[in-house]
Amino acid sequence: MSPSNLIDVRGPRFAATITTLVLASALLTQSIWLLLAQTVVFAIGAGLGPHRSPYGLLFRKLVKARLAPPTEFEDLKPPQFAQLVGLLFSVVALIGAVLDVPVIFAGAVSAALAAAFLNSVFGYCLGCEMYLLIKRVTHHSNSIRAFVAR
Amino acid sequence: MKAKSEIGQSxxxxxxxxLGEQATLVQFSSAFCSPCRATRALLTDIAATNPGITHVEIDAEKELALVRTLHIRSTPTTVILDSDGREVGRAVGAPKREQVLHALAILQ
Structure with a gap:
């Protein structure tokens, strides 16, 4: 794991705070445009990395210089995974809005909002909790026999 | 020889x-897990400064059979084994140094 893959842990926390505010506003105002903007942010973060997303750039250009030097770093991959999860939820929400099913819109935005809120306030790590569970469900292995065979 | 190297990968x-003479800290990690890094640093340090205690890190994603068998649900999960390899405790999430040392002290 090269050091160049490491980013200031405060970056993703800052981004999660903005995301929380944007998603909460989208939910309260039922605004599809706010959600669309957030979806684009998620897509850039998931595709190019959270440090290249608009919130990541905002953190580096405006916020970081005003803070103490970073003391904690994390790998890019965990926050990138979280951006992907956010993207999936917001795409589902957009589909709900396009199909005019408010329940899907509200449900999916709420799910993304909850994840962003937990991340910004408690530093909740979506990848830690969900990634292995998803792997466990989607990848079948013949349990303990896999060892014996090896 | 081929068979031996394959066994070695298990x-x-x-x-x-x-297995450590006193205890083994088996850490399950995954790629999308930031606290796994901090946990690795902590457990490596504890193993280095406490003779008889070893640290083994397992990529949970690659060892799903073991993950299922041990009911590992999230990363990092640290399973503490005694000198015979029996599980004596586990920590889900990033453990604090005192928590690990306390669990190890009970073993002695």
Missing amino acids: PLVKIVDS
Whole structure:
């Protein structure tokens, strides 16, 4: 794991705070445009990395210089995974809005909002909790026999 | 020789081979997990400064059979084994140094 893959842990926390505010506003105002903007942010973060997303750039250009030097770093991959999860939820929400099913819109935005809120306030790590569970469900292995065979 | 190297890749063999005289800290990690880094640093340090205690890190994603068998649900999960390789405790999430040291102290 090269050091160049490491980013200031405060970056993703800052981004999660903005995301929380944007998603909460989208939910309260039922605004599809706010959600669309957030979806684009998620897509850039998931595709190019959270440090290249608009919130990541905002953190580096405006916020970081005003803070103490970073003391904690994390790998890019965990926050990138979280951006992907956010993207999936917001795409589902957009589909709900396009199909005019408010329940899907509200449900999916709420799910993304909850994840962003937990991340910004408690530093909740979506990848830690969900990634292995998803792997466990989607990848079948013949349990303990896999060892014996090896 | 081929068979031997294949056996050497098994996570169970890896754990058994590196069982500590007092305890073994088996850490399950995954790629999308930031606290796994901090946990690795902590457990490596504890193993380095406490003779008889070893640290083994397992990539949970690659060892799903073992993950299912041990009911590991999230990363990092640290399973503490005694000198015979029996599980005596586990920590889900990033453990604090005092928590690990306390669990190890009970073993002695």
